[in-house]
Amino acid sequence: MFKHLLSTNRSRTIYNRYLSTKSTVDPAQTRIFETLSKKWKREGEGFKLLWAMNDLRVSWVQNRLIEIGTISRSTTANKSNSLQGISILDVGCGVGIFAKPLSRLGADVTGLDCNSEMLKVADVHKQNEGIANLKYILSTIEEHSVAYEEKYDVVIASETIEHVLEKELFVKNCIKCLKPGGSFFLTTNSKSQSSKFLFITLREDIIRDLPKGTHVYELFVDIEDVKDMLKKENCEISFTSGIIYNPLNKKWYWIKNHHILHYAVHAVKRQNLNNLDHL
Incomplete structure (x- = not known):
């Protein structure tokens, strides 16, 4: 309904202010994760499925960045700095389960979360290891995107979108933080x-x-809807796959079917970005 309003800069500013009044944060989910933060006092404790997923998703990020030419294959031969020089925003980072291993590979990682209790635990872990190239920011993605537009080579939203409201706004602002050509x-x-x-x-x-209410089925989102949101933000879908967990060996695996348990999407922001074309 806003298409006819976007012909002038002033109208676009009004529209952006309208978007900024909406929030991706679900207060009920925030309260639950404040409680869950107590389970993550030491690395490896609490949500062991997420710790186990790192074996899959860390190498996934590396391999996809190689495939699109962001990093060279020779760089990954030295695993201690394979992501050196890459700036990463981990949206909904929680206690840093994914952010920390990425920083260990040399990336400059910013962990973003709206839950102060989670970030307190994350910061303790960081301080204990003395990780200099990892920082945490207490904020929402819609607030962060205002000050950090097109600042990151990589933006990650892993196990996050199923906990947020206003999913299109969430995806829009994640992509807003991403440099053209970023992942x-x-x-x-x-x-x-x-x-x-x-x-x-x-x-x-x-x-x-x-805890009851950690997951709300109505907040789950179909992969086709995610792909549509990304295409609207002028992103090219580079990779999709299903993911499944084997409880016998406690490992995650790639599978063809996106609709069984989990899925993954890698998209690239096009260089000639014009986010308003679709509105």
Whole structure:
């Protein structure tokens, strides 16, 4: 309904102010994760599925950046600095489960989260290891994107979008933080009955290792919807895959089917970005 308003700079400013009044933050989810932060006092504790996922997703980021030419294959031969010179924003970083291993590979990593309790734990972990190229910021993505537009080579939203409101606004501002030619990486639950059973029925209702309400099925998002959001932000979908967890060996694997449990998306922001073309 705003298409006719965007013909002038002033109208575009009004529209951007309209967007800025909306929030991606779900207060109910924030309260739950404040409670969960207590489980992450030491590395490896709490949410072991996420720690195990690092074996898959860290190498995924490296390999995709090689494939599109952001880093050279020879660089990864030295694993201690394979991401040297790459700036990364980890949106919804929590206690830094994904941010820390990326910083260990030499990347300049900014962990962003709106949950102060999570970031307190993350900062303790960081201080204990003396990691200089990792910092944490307490903020929302819509606030952060105002000051850090087109600042990052890589933006990551791993296990985050299923916990936020206003998903289109979330994706829009993630891409806003990304440099033209930069990479956006996303992983999340599939919007499927099998995913609902595992994360809600089994873990929250039966096993009860997660508080009730940690996952809300209505907040899960289908991969086709994510792809559509990214295309609207002038991104090219570079990679998609399903992901599944094997409880016997406690490892994650790539699979062709996107609709069983989890999926991953890698998109590249086009160089000739004009985000307003689709409005």
